[in-house]
Amino acid sequence: MPAVIRFRRGIAAIVLAASVCVLSAAPAMADRPGGGGSVGGGSGSDTSTSGGTDGDTINASVGAVVFDRSHNGSGTSVGPVTATTSWTPPACWYAPKYSPAAFQAYVEPIWAADSTGYEWDAQQRDRYVNGHPYKDFNKDKTGKGYWWDSYVNKSFPPGWDKCDEPYFWVDTGGAPPANIPNTISTKILGELAYNEIRVPTKEVSLKPAGTTKVNLATWAWLDKTTFKPVSVTASVPVLGLSATTTAEPVSLRIDPGTSDAVTYPASGVCEFNNGSIGEEYTAGDAGKTPPCGVKYLRSSGSGSYQLKATVTWKIHWTGSDGNGDDLPDGSFGRPQDVIVQEIQSVNR
Known part of the structure; x- marks a missing residue:
């Protein structure tokens, strides 16, 4: 026009x-x-x-x-995913x-x-x-x-x-x-549903929590009951068309907030395994290397490091007409403060 x-x-x-x-x-x-x-x-x-x-x-x-969000992430601590590519919904x-x-x-x-x-x-x-x-x-x-x-x-x-x-x-x-x-289709509905996905934004669990020591391995994990697949269905009832877009957590990337740190594994990417990431620290784990975590090599001084834990979600859509496809991965991360102190020694 x-x-x-x-x-x-x-x-x-x-x-x-x-x-x-x-x-x-x-x-x-x-x-x-x-x-x-x-x-x-x-x-x-x-x-x-x-x-x-x-x-x-x-x-x-x-x-x-029409969007059905009944299987979406819920509660006060949820947020939208961001595509890991330049792709955007229609x-x-x-x-x-x-x-x-x-x-x-x-x-x-x-x-x-x-x-x-x-x-x-x-x-x-x-x-x-x-x-x-x-x-x-x-x-x-x-x-x-x-x-x-x-x-x-x-x-x-x-x-x-x-x-x-x-x-x-x-x-x-x-x-x-x-x-x-751009006439409406299950593909467009699946892409529009992507925009409505909401995922948990809970902070990663750390041990030691909040304050750790130089050269001490800090364990990191995510509770499998919190991070599970979520989905949104978009439909146009008058046409009998619908598409369900599902996001499934696949990995956690740990950014220590400083180059003076070592991550576990070295890539900083911890994969989901049986619905959870990492292992919860127990008393018998002292001295062990965590499957997912970080070790700081320098004190944060009078401040703190901003550790950012970013969860990557694999996303795909399935249409009522039998069509379906993958969509770009989505991610959501949030920073959390970590105070790193020098280990104090006593001379006698």
Whole structure:
């Protein structure tokens, strides 16, 4: 769509906002700045949607993505993973949005306001009313399909405004036009679910805890009951499409916060084994080398070192249509203070 059309659709969204209270009692959906798309995503509850599901109201979004977070990480100590590559979830996509009646109720007040210009309004009427190529908003196909439009990732990342195709019709059970990229699919749903994954952010257990000594091995481990696979399912119910994205912890990287340290193993990467990392220190382990840990070679002086423990999560998606694939690994880390003291000796 030319830039001028996108601009006019932006004006249209403003005009519509002023008309919603008169023409619809449905909850308002945020219109995509610069166009007619709705904000995607959702937050808060375990199951949420990016829009309404009533196809006969002005702001309905029948193709809104619904997220089921009931198998996600929970509690107050959770956070999002960060992709270990430059990959990002889709910035925008196309999906069903309006029934014929809802589409008419959306666009006619915009045309009537004349704020978008006679020429543009006439082109729109010709396209959607006069049969070039659609006639009377496709009312004769009511119940047999939907008008599709763009949706936008709720974080508005770069590229959110690239889905600028004009509204198009897709029959129920039919495929969207092959020449339009980013039409909703299980792949896109799996990628959107990636953005909703939340993982535990608990600090790694250390022994000695908080304060250790120079040249004394500090054991590190993670409780297997805390770190277990999590998943989020994204779906578009009106299309019967869904995809579940699962994140499974695979390793812990220890960064001592100083070059004056030795890690165990030497790579600093501790692998998960039977759902846990490392081994919990016991009294009989004194003098042993920990399977996962760190040894500081120099005192932290009057301060502390910032040890950072970063968990890597292997992530993949599986779609309701049998498709699936790996997604970039995700990571989440947090620093914790470690005080390192010199070993004091007594001379007699």
